[in-house]
Amino acid sequence: MKTREIFRLKPPSNIGIVGGGQLGRMLVLEAKRMGYNVIVLDPKPNSPAGQVADEQIISDFSDIVALRELATKTDVITYEFEHIDVELLKSIEKEGYKIYPSSNTLRMIQNKYEQKTILKNLGVRVPIFYPVTNLDELKEIFYKLNGKIVLKTSTGGYDGKGNVIIKDINKLEEAYKELCNNELIAEEFIDYIKEVSIVIAKNHEGISFYPVSENIHKDSILIKSIIPAKISNETEKIIIGIAEEIIEEIDDYGIFCIEFFIDSNLSVLVNEIAPRPHNSGHYTIEGCITSQFEQLIRIVTGMPLGSTKLRLPCAMYNILGNNRVDGGYCVEGIESGLELEDCYVHLYGKSETGNLKKIGHITALDYSTQNADLKAQKALSNIKIEFLSM
Amino acid sequence: MKTREIFRLKPPSNIGIVGGGQLGRMLVLEAKRMGYNVIVLDPKPNSPAGQVADEQIISDFSDIVALRELATKTDVITYEFEHIDVELLKSIEKEGYKIYPSSNTLRMIQNKYEQKTILKNLGVRVPIFYPVTNLDELKEIFYKLNGKIVLKTSTGGYDGKGNVIIKDINKLEEAYKELCNNELIAEEFIDYIKEVSIVIAKNHEGISFYPVSENIHKDSILIKSIIPAKISNETEKIIIGIAEEIIEEIDDYGIFCIEFFIDSNLSVLVNEIAPRPHNSGHYTIEGCITSQFEQLIRIVTGMPLGSTKLRLPCAMYNILGNNRVDGGYCVEGIESGLELEDCYVHLYGKSETGNLKKIGHITALDYSTQNADLKAQKALSNIKIEFLSM
Numbered sequence: 001m002k003t004r005e006i007f008r009l010k011p012p013s014n015i016g017i018v019g020g021g022q023l024g025r026m027l028v029l030e031a032k033r034m035g036y037n038v039i040v041l042d043p044k045p046n047s048p049a050g051q052v053a054d055e056q057i058i059s060d061f062s063d064i065v066a067l068r069e070l071a072t073k074t075d076v077i078t079y080e081f082e083h084i085d086v087e088l089l090k091s092i093e094k095e096g097y098k099i100y101p102s103s104n105t106l107r108m109i110q111n112k113y114e115q116k117t118i119l120k121n122l123g124v125r126v127p128i129f130y131p132v133t134n135l136d137e138l139k140e141i142f143y144k145l146n147g148k149i150v151l152k153t154s155t156g157g158y159d160g161k162g163n164v165i166i167k168d169i170n171k172l173e174e175a176y177k178e179l180c181n182n183e184l185i186a187e188e189f190i191d192y193i194k195e196v197s198i199v200i201a202k203n204h205e206g207i208s209f210y211p212v213s214e215n216i217h218k219d220s221i222l223i224k225s226i227i228p229a230k231i232s233n234e235t236e237k238i239i240i241g242i243a244e245e246i247i248e249e250i251d252d253y254g255i256f257c258i259e260f261f262i263d264s265n266l267s268v269l270v271n272e273i274a275p276r277p278h279n280s281g282h283y284t285i286e287g288c289i290t291s292q293f294e295q296l297i298r299i300v301t302g303m304p305l306g307s308t309k310l311r312l313p314c315a316m317y318n319i320l321g322n323n324r325v326d327g328g329y330c331v332e333g334i335e336s337g338l339e340l341e342d343c344y345v346h347l348y349g350k351s352e353t354g355n356l357k358k359i360g361h362i363t364a365l366d367y368s369t370q371n372a373d374l375k376a377q378k379a380l381s382n383i384k385i386e387f388l389s390m
Numbered sequence: 391m392k393t394r395e396i397f398r399l400k401p402p403s404n405i406g407i408v409g410g411g412q413l414g415r416m417l418v419l420e421a422k423r424m425g426y427n428v429i430v431l432d433p434k435p436n437s438p439a440g441q442v443a444d445e446q447i448i449s450d451f452s453d454i455v456a457l458r459e460l461a462t463k464t465d466v467i468t469y470e471f472e473h474i475d476v477e478l479l480k481s482i483e484k485e486g487y488k489i490y491p492s493s494n495t496l497r498m499i500q501n502k503y504e505q506k507t508i509l510k511n512l513g514v515r516v517p518i519f520y521p522v523t524n525l526d527e528l529k530e531i532f533y534k535l536n537g538k539i540v541l542k543t544s545t546g547g548y549d550g551k552g553n554v555i556i557k558d559i560n561k562l563e564e565a566y567k568e569l570c571n572n573e574l575i576a577e578e579f580i581d582y583i584k585e586v587s588i589v590i591a592k593n594h595e596g597i598s599f600y601p602v603s604e605n606i607h608k609d610s611i612l613i614k615s616i617i618p619a620k621i622s623n624e625t626e627k628i629i630i631g632i633a634e635e636i637i638e639e640i641d642d643y644g645i646f647c648i649e650f651f652i653d654s655n656l657s658v659l660v661n662e663i664a665p666r667p668h669n670s671g672h673y674t675i676e677g678c679i680t681s682q683f684e685q686l687i688r689i690v691t692g693m694p695l696g697s698t699k700l701r702l703p704c705a706m707y708n709i710l711g712n713n714r715v716d717g718g719y720c721v722e723g724i725e726s727g728l729e730l731e732d733c734y735v736h737l738y739g740k741s742e743t744g745n746l747k748k749i750g751h752i753t754a755l756d757y758s759t760q761n762a763d764l765k766a767q768k769a770l771s772n773i774k775i776e777f778l779s780m
Contacts, residue, residue, distance in 0.1 A: 010720045011737050029419055032442050035737020052422050052442045289732050298728060307731040330400045338688060341697040342679050347401050347425020
């Protein structure tokens with residue numbers, strides 16, 4: 001491991017967060033509880049994180065002056081999303097400011113082609129992938145991969161955006177035209193039987209692993225997570241082994257999430273790495289002794305890692321916007337969730353909703369994942385997103 | 391019970407909090423998690439609660455215009471401290487705004503003479519007490535109460551302020567002169583063997599009781615709480631019975647805390663009632679399924695009460711300022727607490743410390759109160775409050 005300067009930020013030190021969404025918000029709530037000051041950078045005024053932070057710098061993420069202002073005003077910077085200009089971060093680092101994870105790590109992870117190449121070189125199994133530079137090449141890859149591919153932008157995709165599954169040659173051109181203004185990769189479509197993920201914490205002391213989460217997606221958006229995942233001890237060991245290898249290769253401080261596919265041969269493939277707290281780790285707020293958000297605050301302030309132990313089995317469901325309500329909204333029916341024991345409703349304070357937009361989540365704890373799942377399902381089923389009547 | 395209008399505030403509704411201290415801060419953190427907007431009223435800019443709220447109205451508590459602004463901008467008001475002008479609250483209520491608990495309740499509780507008179511009339515045992523209007527009367531009371539009294543201001547006291555124990559006739563005049571600009575009461579000094587308290591939640595559906603906490607004070611300031619209190623089942627039943635009777639008499643919605651003395655005959659006396667979340671209930675944040683702060687947010691928004699079940703035995707220690715550091719400060723050594731499993735450090739973001747000023751607290755959970763106590767003690771012993779070096 002590289003040697004790094006030892007630092008320890010006493011409260012009240014100042015933490016900077018690039019990105020003012022829900023992940024930033026949950027980070028701020030933990031940081032404030034621990035007595036730190038937080039400044040958030042986000043272009044949208046009154047962002048979910050900005051609402052609870054000491055200050056929000058309202059600026060585009062591409063504005064070096066604003067980024068430098070954030071660095072000047074704070075003792076350490078972290079980020080809640082990975083689509084930040086790496087060159088800007090790098091120049092801030094060169095000016096002597098601390099950013100965790102570093103711009104090097106972000107570069108490695110941000111570009112899916114680079115990320116997968118590193119994983120492949122490490123000997124970690126990933127879906128077969130190719131860079132795509134033109135339509136003819138894409139057709140060739142389509143046949144090579146047995147007529148089932150996922151076409152992805154190398155950078156910038158999230159929640160299914162910049163991501164098309166193609167199983168019909170006639171859809172190839174349309175999909176290509178939609179995405180071809182970006183750097184593209186085509187991946188083997190994995191007919192997985194399970195998707196799981198693991199959140200990993202790494203600081204100057206070492207590595208901690210959170211329990212493996214089993215995830216259900218729909219249209220590439222996370223619908224629910226069940227913890228612990230229903231996998232064999234052997235599969236769990238394999239997952240932790242791969243995660244450890246990857247995190248040692250990354251060799252940086254932060255919270256990371258690795259998503260995996262398990263195919264019908266029970267073989268484990270890495271899907272994606274995120275260098276930040278992850279939606280599939282929201283259960284850690286009530287479900288674990290130390291949440292992924294508190295853990296990241298501990299890491300960037302040079303504090304010891306907290307226990308990642310699970311208190312009880314959990315189920316987490318996202319609260320998603322629908323195609324009926326766009327713009328200002330209120331949330332009806334949270335009382336059904338609040339009535340249930342050990343069931344928690346989180347709402348992110350987003351000013352607008354939209355189809356499939358994540359506006360909150362529900363976590364339920366119980367003595368079995370099945371009970372937790374039923375409880376969270378029940379809570380979610382009564383929630384209605386309605387137009388805000390003024 | 392009085393019938394009251396049924397209301398239910400959907401997120402994002404607006405909650406107003408009078409008072410921007412640590413109790414307000416912990417309320418805001420829960421309200422924001424649940425998707426509510428919060429406006430705080432406090433004279434000090436950048437108050438602990440104001441830092442995390444959507445807005446802080448900076449104003450004296452006695453300013454009716456500011457209080458009306460808070461009412462106009464929010465859907466319901468609550469408060470984090472009881473020394474508010476009841477007449478102002480009443481006039482705001484008369485304008486049609488909702489305040490929980492009501493100004494009537496606050497009036498009943500705010501004045502210690504009135505509070506104790508109500509309790510006495512209810513048949514609840516309280517220390518013998520008398521109003522004091524002049525020094526001669528005080529002398530007479532001193533002899534009547536066997537030369538051991540507590541002289542208190544009827545309103546406005548907290549953390550030992552406005553509160554003198556007198557066991558020497560020669561100290562009587564000095565103490566009287568110090569406090570005599572206020573309405574005063576003199577109370578029998580109780581040579582208790584234990585102090586305990588109970589937090590109670592009351593809403594439109596009913597009453598819930600939190601586990602009884604055992605409290606250690608020094609110079610009338612809470613040092614630590616241990617939960618569950620080491621008391622017999624019988625004593626616990628008596629405490630819950632008294633609490634129920636009092637809460638039914640108060641007949642209002644809110645979080646209440648009742649403090650008790652247990653004397654050497656194991657007899658239970660009521661010391662004081664607070665119409666708000668209480669320092670001795672901070673353990674509920676990690677220790678119970680629903681914290682006293684989330685519970686109050688549920689109550690004022692018309693949501694169902696949450697479970698008050700204890701997850702594990704707890705110990706809570708306050709982090710208090712010392713007489714060495716006054717003004718701006720930083721907190722060293724929190725890492726010793728963060729290293730311990732299931733040990734939580736809360737810091738309130740107060741801009742200044744001072745002797746015995748509450749700047750944070752530590753809660754530890756474990757399988758026995760003894761282990762929890764040792765853990766929290768260890769965490770606290772390494773915390774140092776130092777001058778902030780600029």
